[in-house]
Each structure stands twice: as C-alpha cells, then as structure tokens.
C-alpha cells in the first residue's frame with residue numbers, strides 16, 4: 001500500500017456548511033487512502049456517515065452528502081429536497097438556526113484509523129476550497145487596483161474639463177487669441193438718436 005499523506009488526527013470534524021458538498025468526495029478519498037474501498041466504502045456511506053448541525057443537532061446522512069456533492073459538481077438536474085437546498089446555500093435547514101458548522105461523523109465500526117481519516121478529510125475539504133478562494137481574492141485585489149486607477153484618471157479628466165469649462169464660459173473677458181474682438185462692434189456715437 002502506498003504511504004498515506006500526512007494529516008493531523010482529528011476526533012471532532014467540523015465543516016463549514018458551504019463546504020459540506022465537498023465533504024463527500026473528501027471523505028471518500030480519505031477512506032480510500034486509509035485502505036477502505038469497494039463494498040465497505042459503499043456500506044459506510046449508506047449507513048455509517050452522518051453530518052449534524054453543531055447548534056441544533058439536525059442531521060443528514062452520507063447519501064444526502066452524496067446528493068449535495070452531485071449538485072456541487074453539476075452532474076444532475078434532479079432538484080434537491082428543500083433542507084439540502086438550504087445547506088447548498090450555506091445555511092442550517094432548521095428555521096432560525098444560525099449555525100455555521102456541521103459535525104461530520106463516522107458512526108459505523110471499521111478497521112481504519114478513524115481520526116486520521118477525519119483529519120485527512122478536513123485537509124481535503126480545505127484544499128478543495130482553498131485555491132478557489134485564493135484565486136478569487138487575487139482577482140478581486142487586481143480588479144480593485146484597476147478600478148482605482150480608472151477612478152484616478154476619471155477624476156483628473158473631470159478636473160481638467162471643469163477648469164476648461166470655467167475658463168471658456170465664465171470669464172467676463174474674452175480669452176485673448178481665442179476670441180478676437182468682433183469687427184462689427186457698434187460705436188455708440190454712430191447711432192442716430194432720431195432713428196428709433
């Protein structure tokens with residue numbers, strides 16, 4: 001058997017609710033690396049895995065986690081039941097519960113290192129969401145910089161336009177070299193006072 005990856009053993013695995021759809025694949029991979037496979041893996045997910053809200057205790061099964069993961073990967077058109085849809089959106093399904101975490105548990109007995117499997121699952125869940133988050137924050141800071149530069153250019157343009165506007169339209173005197181004196185200026189003395 002290949003050497004399994006390093007993972008800190010964990011006895012109590014808490015997963016952020018928005019990360020729960022990733023827990024199924026992560027747990028399956030961790031169990032596989034711990035030497036659990038085939039029929040035993042299927043049996044575990046059918047009846048030996050639960051995920052429960054740390055605040056109100058509401059729980060979902062291993063196959064619910066499977067449904068969530070299929071939706072996360074967009075591999076099905078089947079509508080999720082309302083409570084799983086709530087989880088997919090990042091909330092505990094129980095009305096009014098504001099918990100952010102579910103506890104993932106392996107309730108069935110088995111010949112594997114339970115705490116290593118939970119620790120490895122936690123690492124995999126974080127690893128799956130990590131790069132995406134990092135990419136998103138890089139993009140957004142880049143975008144912010146670009147927007148900042150654009151705002152600077154926009155402000156400078158506005159300032160120049162404002163100064164030009166003031167110069168052209170609000171100066172009482174015509175601007176030299178731009179507005180030559182009109183050749184048709186009427187001399188007041190030339191107006192015949194009797195011609196009204």
Ligand SMILES: [Zn+2]
Pocket residue numbers: 053054055056057058092093094097098099
């Ligand atoms: Zn809850």
